[in-house]
Amino acid sequence: MAPTSECTFHIYPKEITNPPVWRTLSVPSDCSFRKLHRALQIAFNWATTHSYEFHVHDPSFDPNAEEAQNSMAEIQRMIMKQALPDSNAPREYLLRVNDDQEWSSTNRQPVDCMHQGMWAHPRTPLKGASKTRLFEVLEKPEYKGKKMTYLYDYGDCWEHDIEVLGTAPVAGKIRCLDGEGHYVAEDAGCFKGWNKVLEAYRTASPDKEQKQNRLWFEKQASNRDPAGLSGDKAKRWDKDAINMKLSVLA
Numbered sequence: 001m002a003p004t005s006e007c008t009f010h011i012y013p014k015e016i017t018n019p020p021v022w023r024t025l026s027v028p029s030d031c032s033f034r035k036l037h038r039a040l041q042i043a044f045n046w047a048t049t050h051s052y053e054f055h056v057h058d059p060s061f062d063p064n065a066e067e068a069q070n071s072m073a074e075i076q077r078m079i080m081k082q083a084l085p086d087s088n089a090p091r092e093y094l095l096r097v098n099d100d101q102e103w104s105s106t107n108r109q110p111v112d113c114m115h116q117g118m119w120a121h122p123r124t125p126l127k128g129a130s131k132t133r134l135f136e137v138l139e140k141p142e143y144k145g146k147k148m149t150y151l152y153d154y155g156d157c158w159e160h161d162i163e164v165l166g167t168a169p170v171a172g173k174i175r176c177l178d179g180e181g182h183y184v185a186e187d188a189g190c191f192k193g194w195n196k197v198l199e200a201y202r203t204a205s206p207d208k209e210q211k212q213n214r215l216w217f218e219k220q221a222s223n224r225d226p227a228g229l230s231g232d233k234a235k236r237w238d239k240d241a242i243n244m245k246l247s248v249l250a
Contacts, residue, residue: 005029006171007134007199009165011040011150015191018198019235021181023242027134028171033097034129035249038173040150040160042245045183047222050153051110053098053119054129054162056137057147059224061092087122095143096120100128115154156190174249176242182234186222201229 007029012022023043027036033054041048096119103109120126127137137143150160188194196219200210218226227233 004169004171005135005228006168006176007138008165008167010165011043013044013158013162013191014205016181016184016194018195019181021184023179024165024177026172026175026177028174029135029138029167030133030171031174032130033127033132033134033137034099034101035174036073036134037099037129039246040152042174042249043179043242044160046152046158047186048187049110049222050155051113051116052150052152053096053116055093055097055119055149055151056095056143057149058091058094059146061090063092065090089121091121091123093119093121093124094146095125095127095137097127097129097132097137100130107163112154119151121163153186156187156193158184158190174246176239176246179237179242180235181187181240182225182229182236183189183223185217185224188221198229198234201234224230 005028007027009025010022011025012120021044025039025043027039031039034053037052037156038048040046097226099113100111137148148162148164150162152158152160173237178196184194185197196210197213200206200213200217203210213229218224219226225233
């Protein structure tokens with residue numbers, strides 16, 4: 001993969017299946033991970049109010065193994081003490097690429113930035129999203145072909161799988177090629193909360209909680225949709241609107 005090529009990615013938030021939500025993007029390989037983050041915020045209509053990072057997964061990590069379970073429990077304990085886990089503990093990621101933006105009074109930190117250390121490990125390198133380009137990771141032998149994910153919001157933990165479908169020799173602007181599904185509500189409370197929002201629109205006689213969920217999604221959510229999700233609206237998405245926003249992405 002050359003710096004002047006482009007990658008085609010199939011990207012989808014995990015656990016969202018009814019209906020599924022996914023986007024296919026064409027992205028220049030010399031694009032920074034920060035710019036990819038901004039493109040994903042547009043493609044999935046996230047509200048850019050939370051932290052993010054990209055992960056390259058360690059294929060030897062088994063989350064169901066007893067050793068890994070003990071390690072994750074230890075990591076949680078270390079977080080409370082603001083310390084790293086033991087270097088011999090199983091690591092989940094070969095690489096982390098996270099938000100390295102400088103914050104100020106006019107450019108405030110995301111509300112969840114204090115939880116960034118939850119994914120730290122002594123043997124997992126950390127790179128800055130603005131200084132790291134896609135081809136520098138995707139073509140590096142130790143990372144090439146490995147599973148990659150995009151994590152948005154350290155609280156709700158919206159983890160998106162990123163699959164590389166292919167490459168092309170000539171790079172253009174970031175474009176959305178295909179997709180499916182209405183965008184997910186910010187701060188819904190992970191996929192379980194989103195399912196509750198969807199269910200509120202599927203019932204003909206919503207109870208009090210479901211009426212509140214409808215009201216929240218239409219009027220209060222950071223990425224609210226006043227049109228709601230009744231009928232087939234949960235499957236609707238607007239590729240043209242996404243590409244219009246992507247076309248002016250600096």
